[in-house]
Amino acid sequence: MQQRFVMKCGGSTLAALPERFFVELRELQTNGHYPVIVHGGGPAISELLDVLGIESEFVNGLRKTSESVLDVVEMVLSGKINKEIVRKIEQSGAHALGISGIDGQLLLSQPVANADQVGFVGEVVAVKAKIIEGIINMGYMPVIAPLGIDEAGQRYNINADTAAGAVASFLDVEQMIVVTDVPGVMKQVDGEMVTLPQVTVAEIEAMIASGEIYGGMIPKVRAAIACIQGKVQKVVIVSGKEEGVLTKAVVAGGVGTTIVR
Ligand SMILES: Nc1ncnc2c1ncn2[C@@H]1O[C@H](COP(=O)(O)OP(=O)(O)O)[C@@H](O)[C@H]1O
Numbered sequence: 001m002q003q004r005f006v007m008k009c010g011g012s013t014l015a016a017l018p019e020r021f022f023v024e025l026r027e028l029q030t031n032g033h034y035p036v037i038v039h040g041g042g043p044a045i046s047e048l049l050d051v052l053g054i055e056s057e058f059v060n061g062l063r064k065t066s067e068s069v070l071d072v073v074e075m076v077l078s079g080k081i082n083k084e085i086v087r088k089i090e091q092s093g094a095h096a097l098g099i100s101g102i103d104g105q106l107l108l109s110q111p112v113a114n115a116d117q118v119g120f121v122g123e124v125v126a127v128k129a130k131i132i133e134g135i136i137n138m139g140y141m142p143v144i145a146p147l148g149i150d151e152a153g154q155r156y157n158i159n160a161d162t163a164a165g166a167v168a169s170f171l172d173v174e175q176m177i178v179v180t181d182v183p184g185v186m187k188q189v190d191g192e193m194v195t196l197p198q199v200t201v202a203e204i205e206a207m208i209a210s211g212e213i214y215g216g217m218i219p220k221v222r223a224a225i226a227c228i229q230g231k232v233q234k235v236v237i238v239s240g241k242e243e244g245v246l247t248k249a250v251v252a253g254g255v256g257t258t259i260v261r
């Protein structure tokens with residue numbers, strides 16, 4: 001069955017994604033699927049901030065974002081990374097159109113609850129699905145950089161997992177695929193690290209409380225929970241390094257970790 005799906009590509013894995021990953025994406029599109037891509041780029045942002053000597057720190061997984069950090073976030077995500085992905089998709093023979101959440105107020109946002117601690121970090125309140133549908137109808141894959149904007153024109157830095165989850169929910173897609181640098185949610189079982197084929201919401205909460213899920217995995221599982229509590233039927237966390245990972249996730253199943261209610 002053909003499906004629209006949101007694919008989130010993490011900054012942890014972007015540079016390492018092989019050419020065949022993008023070929024697979026093209027093949028899925030040729031076979032009638034509609035990928036919508038939301039990307040991260042946290043490591044590249046940190047790298048440029050370092051070069052520029054601008055301090056940055058994370059508070060509970062969110063980058064503390066001042067006006068000057070925001071400039072760098074926008075340059076790196078909307079400029080460098082977004083266009084890199086578009087180029088790779090175009091090289092594969094498919095067509096992609098890159099925009100950020102600011103274009104056309106695609107990701108209408110508001111400050112997060114703890115904005116006094118983290119600065120210009122936003123959460124999405126609405127996604128202009130029409131823009132994404134328009135891009136798809138023109139035959140292009142939408143590639144979205146996770147920046148947000150409010151009605152007053154203030155821009156926000158948005159965690160890419162959170163942005164992808166919001167896009168998946170507002171678009172009513174069947175599935176969100178979170179592509180990262182680990183094969184899924186991992187846990188130590190009998191002294192060995194194993195990838196869990198599936199995790200429930202209750203198991204996730206327990207693993208966060210025990211510290212078994214930490215750092216960058218937290219926004220992924222939280223975004224996954226928010227999605228599956230709405231209309232999105234399936235969220236799967238996979239590694240970009242695994243061969244044929246997208247086809248397995250979209251068509252066959254049995255890859256990575258599926259988050260279930
Ligand atoms: N239980 C877990 N299983 C797998 N990875 C985990 C877990 N808890 C924390 N992590 C960390 O989450 C990382 C993925 O998040 P992150 O580095 O933010 O990736 P991305 O850039 O793809 O969003 C992994 O590399 C790993 O270090």
Ligand SMILES: CC(=O)N[C@@H](CCC(=O)OP(=O)(O)O)C(=O)O
Pocket residue numbers: 009010011012039040041042043045061062063073121122146157158159160161216
């Ligand atoms: C608010 C916040 O933390 N925003 C992230 C946006 C990029 C991101 O999430 O990239 P990854 O998916 O590669 O982690 C940041 O500034 O790093």
